[in-house]
Amino acid sequence: MRIQGLGYIGFHAPDLSAWKPFAEQTLGFAPAAGPGGDDVRGEDASAGAGGASLFYRLDERRWRIAIHRSATPGLAYVGWELTDAAALAQASEHLAACGVAVDRSIDPAMRGVAGVLRFVDPSGNPHELFHGAATAPGEPFVSPAGVSGFVTRNGMGHVLIVVPDAPAAEAWYARVLGLRTTDRMDMGLGKRAIFMRTNARHHALAVTDVLPEPCFHHLMVEAQTLEDVGVAWDRAQKQNAPVMMTIGQHANDPMLSFYLTCPSGCGIEFGAGGTLVDDARWQIREVGPDELWGHRGPTMDQIEAGGGRA
Numbered sequence: 178m179r180i181q182g183l184g185y186i187g188f189h190a191p192d193l194s195a196w197k198p199f200a201e202q203t204l205g206f207a208p209a210a211g212p213g214g215d216d217v218r219g220e221d222a223s224a225g226a227g228g229a230s231l232f233y234r235l236d237e238r239r240w241r242i243a244i245h246r247s248a249t250p251g252l253a254y255v256g257w258e259l260t261d262a263a264a265l266a267q268a269s270e271h272l273a274a275c276g277v278a279v280d281r282s283i284d285p286a287m288r289g290v291a292g293v294l295r296f297v298d299p300s301g302n303p304h305e306l307f308h309g310a311a312t313a314p315g316e317p318f319v320s321p322a323g324v325s326g327f328v329t330r331n332g333m334g335h336v337l338i339v340v341p342d343a344p345a346a347e348a349w350y351a352r353v354l355g356l357r358t359t360d361r362m363d364m365g366l367g368k369r370a371i372f373m374r375t376n377a378r379h380h381a382l383a384v385t386d387v388l389p390e391p392c393f394h395h396l397m398v399e400a401q402t403l404e405d406v407g408v409a410w411d412r413a414q415k416q417n418a419p420v421m422m423t424i425g426q427h428a429n430d431p432m433l434s435f436y437l438t439c440p441s442g443c444g445i446e447f448g449a450g451g452t453l454v455d456d457a458r459w460q461i462r463e464v465g466p467d468e469l470w471g472h473r474g475p476t477m478d479q480i481e482a483g484g485g486r487a
Contacts, residue, residue: 178268178355180375182332183382184258184310185240185288186396188441189247193231195440196244203418203437204398204447205322205409206233209240212289212311235327235398236318239289239311242396250442252393254295255336256288256305257354257375265292268306272296275353285309299349300340300391322412328399331378331453334446337394338384343369346384356382359454360429360462364480370466372429377453379430387480395421395436395444399451403433406449410435425471429464436476444476 190196200206209232232240245253259265272279272294280295283305291309298304318326327333340346350356356373359380364370368387372380388394400406410424413435421436421444434448466480 178271178353179260179264180306180354180356180381181258181260182375182378183255183334183336184307184332185238185243185256186333186336187243187245187253187256188251188439188443189253190244190250190441191246191248192440193229193244193246196231198416199418199437199440200231200233200242200244201321203322203409203412203416204445205320205324205405206235206242207318207320208232209234210313212240212287234313234318235333236329237312237314237316238329239313241329241333244441250440252302252441252443254303254305256293256307258310258332259306259308261308262292265294265306265308269294272353277353298338299346300338302338302393322409324400324405324409326401328401328449328451331376332381334397334399335378335381335383336396337444338382339388339390339392339394340384340386341391343371343384343386346386347371347373350382350384357456358461359459360464362429362464362466364466374454377456379432379452379454388476389479393443395446397432397434397446397448399432400447400449403449406433406435406447409447413437420474421476422472422474425473426469427472428467428469429462431469434472436472436474 231244233242235241289311290307293307295305359374360372362370364387370385372383375381419438421438424435426433430451432448432451436444436446439445
């Protein structure tokens with residue numbers, strides 16, 4: 178299987194009204210029409226689990242981020258992009274051969290794609306494979322908060338999942354999804370953070386067992402400039418957005434970013450300046466847990482209590 182990158186993501190939230198200012202005014206995501214193209218601009222009463230949904234654009238795609246009304250907040254799905262229908266059919270066969278149950282009951286129109294299937298990882302996180310995402314020709318991305326744009330040519334960002342056993346998760350994602358390991362980070366006390374890629378982006382997925390409870394931890398979106406990050410950090414402070422980790426810089430990416438807690442209870446990392454990987458030359462690195470600077474807050478306190486820094 179050859180995944181092209183992280184294509185879209187969906188969250189559940191009981192209160193969609195809390196998401197609108199967070200997504201639009203703090204992070205600068207652009208309200209979008211629903212996957213079918215109906216001009217609902219951010220709310221589609223037919224597409225969500227249990228009611229209305231919000232959709233947001235980051236680029237020329239019709240949507241990248243969805244929030245569906247649900248009594249229980251959290252992750253709804255992570256969408257991984259494939260090239261075409263043949264790749265999706267081959268992926269379905271590969272998943273079945275790996276003993277992974279495949280759900281093909283999702284209507285592709287619900288995602289605005291040509292084809293889609295769904296499966297669940299060993300920690301219970303729902304994933305989707307898709308191809309043929311709809312674009313919005315003639316509608317350039319315009320951020321309501323003035324963000325210059327987002328870097329999506331190698332996928333829309335990355336996700337971090339907290340798992341019971343990071344090496345076991347690494348092996349599963351390599352065998353089942355074909356992800357390639359970029360870095361392994363020693364977090365101390367036998368805990369690890371492992372960074373895996375699908376293309377030149379340093380990582381599309383990271384897994385760690387340093388935090389106490391398995392969960393979906395965060396989505397990262399990459400802005401085009403460091404100025405976008407600094408101005409967004411100022412907005413977040415002025416708007417009293419809940420900070421998960423303060424602005425800082427990772428040692429291994431080395432992304433400059435900050436983390437906020439979104440209304441679905443997980444994190445959104447807003448960053449810029451991530452490194453690109455040359456597949457032909459890259460060798461897996463064993464790295465330490467230190468940040469270059471910053472990234473303080475409740476999550477870092479948990480990380481340090483669990484064994485190290487990430």
